Amino acid sequence: MTRFPSHDTVTATPSARRTFLATLAGALASFALAAQATPGASPVVEVFKNPSCGCCGAWVEHLQAAGFKVQVNEVPDTAATRRQLGMPEKFGSCHTARVAGYLLEGHVPAQDVKRLLASRPQALGLAVPGMPVGSPGMEDGGRRDAYQVLLIDRSGQARVFASYPAVKPATPRPATAPGPRS
Numbered sequence: 401m402t403r404f405p406s407h408d409t410v411t412a413t414p415s416a417r418r419t420f421l422a423t424l425a426g427a428l429a430s431f432a433l434a435a436q437a438t439p440g441a442s443p444v445v446e447v448f449k450n451p452s453c454g455c456c457g458a459w460v461e462h463l464q465a466a467g468f469k470v471q472v473n474e475v476p477d478t479a480a481t482r483r484q485l486g487m488p489e490k491f492g493s494c495h496t497a498r499v500a501g502y503l504l505e506g507h508v509p510a511q512d513v514k515r516l517l518a519s520r521p522q523a524l525g526l527a528v529p530g531m532p533v534g535s536p537g538m539e540d541g542g543r544r545d546a547y548q549v550l551l552i553d554r555s556g557q558a559r560v561f562a563s564y565p566a567v568k569p570a571t572p573r574p575a576t577a578p579g580p581r582s
């Protein structure tokens with residue numbers, strides 16, 4: 401009685417599978433290493449701001465306090481720089497920054513920059529258009545206007561990346577209640 405010569409195929413398959421699995425494991429290990437390396441590496445944030453911009457400087461300090469290395473480039477015309485870097489004018493704010501291939505426009509909170517760098521979506525970057533009161537670098541006694549951090553894709557489409565609700569500062573009561581004016 402002849403048997404099917406199945407022995408070879410039976411042994412070949414698991415060994416091929418082992419090789420594949422070993423390759424896969426190796427690939428996953430290098431992915432894990434790369435993922436681990438990213439947060440510790442704290443990529444440099446290149447900021448383009450006008451030398452006279454105070455809130456831009458405050459935002460730089462906010463990033464540094466969050467652990468980012470920041471390289472400040474003083475530019476006379478931030479609108480021209482924004483255009484050169486490719487951030488659409490309609491999302492414009494007072495400064496533009498570049499980090500790990502992304503653009504950051506305006507007073508983007510450091511925690512959102514970290515989330516961007518951890519999730520690495522296909523995008524141009526993040527923007528906080530205008531200069532909302534209460535965003536990092538725009539502090540005003542605990543008051544915050546509601547604002548959104550937008551994720552801008554390469555075609556200039558925006559979607560909401562993070563939302564910050566309005567905060568009313570606790571109004572300190574005057575020691576004596578103001579009476580009617582005489």
Ligand SMILES: [Cu+2]
Nearest residue numbers: 455456494531
């Ligand atoms: Cu500003």
